[in-house]
Amino acid sequence: MCGIIGCVGCGDGTLSTLLHGLSKLEYRGYDSAGVALVGDGSLRVAKKAGKLDALEAAVEERADLAGTVGIGHTRWSTHGPPTDDNAHPHQDCTKRVAVVHNGIIENYQSLRDELAESGHEFDSDTDTEVVPHLVEASLEAGRDPEAAFRDAVARLEGSFALACVVEGTEAVFVARNDSPLVLGIGDDATYLASDVPAFREFTDRVVYLEDGEFARLTADGWSVSDVDGTLREKTVDTVDWDPEDTGKSGYDHFMLKEIHEQPRALRQCLQGRVDELGGSVTLEELDDLDLERAHLVAAGTSYHAAVYGAQLLRDDGVPAQAFLSHEYATSPPPTEDATVIGVSQSGETADTLAATREAQRRGAETLAVTNTVGSTMARECDHVCYIRSGPEIGVAATKTFAGQQTALNLLTQHLSPGPVDRDLIAALRDLPSDVQAILDETDAEAVGETYLDSDAYFFIGRALNYPVAMEGALKMKEITYKHAEGFAAGELKHGTLALVTPDTPVIANVIGDGELARKTVGNVKEVEARDAPVVAVTDGQSDVERYANHVLEVPETHPRAAAILANIQLQLVAYHTAAKLGRSIDKPRNLAKSVTVE
Template sequence: MCGIIGCVGCGDQTLTTLVHGLSKLEYRGYDSAGVALVGDDGLQVVKKAGELDSLRGELDALEGVSGTLGVGHTRWSTHGPPTDENAHPHQDCTGDVGVVHNGIIENYQSLRDELESAGHTFESDTDTEVVPHLVEEGLEDGLDAEAAFREAVSRLDGAFALACVVAGSDAVLVARNDSPLVLGIDDGATYLASDVPAFREFTDRVVYLDDGEFARLDADGWRVSDVKGETIEKSVETVEWDAEDTGKSGYDHFMLKEIHEQPRALRQCLQGRVDELGGTVTLEELGDLEPDRIHLVAAGTSYHAAVYGSQLLQADGVPAQAFFAHEYASSPPPDTDALVVGVSQSGETADTLSATRTARRHGAETLALTNTVGSTMARECDHVCYIRSGPEIGVAATKTFAGQQTALNLLTQVATPGPSDRDVIEALRELPSDTQEILDESNAETVAEELLDSDAYFFIGRALNYPVALEGALKMKEITYKHAEGFAAGELKHGPLALVTGNTPVFATVVGDGELARKTIGNVKEVEARDAPVVAVTDGVSDVKRYADHVLEVPDTHPRTAAILANVQLQLVSYYTAAKLGRSIDKPRNLAKSVTVE
């Protein structure tokens, strides 16, 4: 996810403050960085592709880059590759307007066509660049900087956090819609950032912006207003500098933030590993590994990812099996021809560490599939594959489960003899945007509200959607404390059907219109006949909607990635159910983020 930093009132420390803020945003993932400063010499913009050190080197090579206010940005590529031209900030034709942006402007192409027809020249491939040109249009029409910025924002569709500076103006102008922004309030200075750590060394007083709000930061302080320009009274909160108490980016809970970080996390997982044009997947860290069979060992959410991964591998002809790590360690010694894959978000899960250690003692080759660089499992195993999801603070795993599923897709492509599956590669490349579509359009909150008083929740699925059912039930029970169970859909009639009542909703994941979908629809009819509310998680290809009381849509895609998308919808249902029940979502009772005891 891109990062924004801005400041007013820092005097000759403005540039230093911006670069410091960018360094605190590096954890979010990025491929370019830049700053824009306004001073006596007008607007100065410096930006470079690559890591922050590249920007520092460029700034050191230049003289006179200074200003009394400014903005900075770390970019994660969406529209256009990571180049100097595509790095933020972006400018207008006159060079007087600078804009940084997080999110996606959905109608940028039509705006760009309109602006180019009016004579504007574009320098980048990004969606962001339309914004400074729209501001330029407003300025040419006689509007002041703030009015021109507001007019530009009114033309935009999509999710965005925007910060704009204009030569000759003494303000940083800000707007938020579905992308986090927070202000930092200090005596004589005001800061703006995507997340608190960017300015936390300077102040512990913050103001979280909400969707549809604007802010103006100038020498006199700060002001927040609505789309009509009317002032909104915002409370100034004091944050503690403990890492577990900061960094929510305006979201109510870390879990919700981390659910919404999944598009960025998935891009990070895929970056540099998938070549859609060449039709290849590369995991350089695995070298030329060609396992005869694979054993996946894990616990909890990671076990559900392991079940999903084992099914992927089996479907492509690689003998594979998923094991509970705590059972594997005490089972007969593993076949030394098997590659033993320890799946663990933290890389410190005691059960999984015990399993991989047992495997190594018996001569098996091991691979750690983890999120945590430098973790014990990563250090001890023969190979390591990082899922690159970024920090996850919420105890209930969300983005790391999606990262595990995605990484296991990559592992399957590498481990399978023969060429990679181009259809799968195409679906993986679309996965981040498909996930964002769900986050933008999901009706999960409404479904959660209508089913809030249920006695229990059942989740069913077949094949790749069976582990999705298991994970959907686990999330529900972890954070809501309500009874929830996941079943292979075909098992429903072999016992669990006895528990189905009119107050036990059944979540059925049905994608495509093949034999598995038709059989699952048969299971849906079974519970419908017993008056159970049915929630269909579906791409709409089959006719399951006609039997459902509620529908959670997923984009039409490959069945392998559809299972990842279905899980996102179920995460949201669990989150909103827990929120409406007033549960301790980020720290559910009796649970820990990293389980370090067996």
């Protein structure tokens, strides 16, 4: 997983371009970094475990590290711990070949054994290292560098995005299978990356590679071909966001900036799709989709959005279930007449891609709900609904979760057989201003400080607020490294109550004054009786405030929109707790932004 950068045509600026690209890929999560440069007939490599500043320090000591063609990588460990030897790029025995790789090579052990038997020696624990040795073997057999690279790729099984350079050849050779790669087309240079932010400062023109495609980047330009070497015509798209969108804009962390960007992100999601006067929701891209039954597949934060979306559909009379995509991919239920909806922020989540592909193999119609234009899921699914949240850099998803919730409301209103809910349309219209009111008035920082030393945190909610509770707990876990658990409020008494103590605050989402709210207040009383502190996230319609130590208010609105607002308060509690603990908020340990391995 993690980040690849490459460039050709940057001249003396090649190394700085690579380092800049790696800095823009840090948000994906990583534990080592490295670069390889080709120039003047030589290949030079530098790589270090740790953060990017460790590599930058090593580079400063290397006067010989120069070239006009280069590749770089940030690694998130899968095979072997984060060490200098396990960092990418990896080389062959002769040190003529360097390779960077995202994904997992499933048959690497058999290839490694075969290569070792023929005399190849390995320096790392990684699956990636077999690739440069395979290239080396083909070069020794008389193949030219591009043919040798193709020979190596033909031996691989698994998922990969690969970039390779060879000493004496001023070109980058590229291949993709089940892991994202995009080319950046500049006026005088060509770029390669796992994600657009790596080169967006230099160009807004992009070419998305498909599975099974190869690319060759040289000073004369670029070309894309298939497995057989046949050239392919590719569309050059334009990225419609500004490089400054990926900066912190004065905020201490990307996560805080992105929490505060949510009013704008939600306006973008709603724009042109909601007509309050006409009482309608329009998703023109889905006009030909007929939804009778839905299976929503997702992982992580997106799974919580899928649980929320499935509840919306069921409430509107559409049979719907949410599934963890990695379970669905390996043991799917009968699809029958179900439309399979893949929910993924990046559109590249390996587990969710596997689920939608399995659904297509079984003949099901598929829909992608994603933020990333041109992503693999957006291209492969039969339909796509974009959430329009803009680039999200923080590893912990914030504005994209709110965007998914909002888009799923639009989707439900567009596709459900019943009449459009005019009250909901009015609530969606007000959603950006309601979010802004929370951002302006929240007491989340005080809550975070009060319970900083807690043993654990329990988040509870019912119906639409159940997935919000799960998401609140996930945010707390991701960025504070504290134990947190989110579950349906009714489950509190079925075991978890044994863990409730005065040192385990319970954060309760209590919206409205109906039966669900009253039952949740009953759960709050259960923990209050055991001296657990209570934080109530509420719109003030129930009497939960009487039993709460702290109250986080949300504007009174439609219950579906209120669940979105409650989530904003939980994001802020997690953020302020992590900030006061001094955590690495934008790059939490062990985590990656786009999970491109199964």
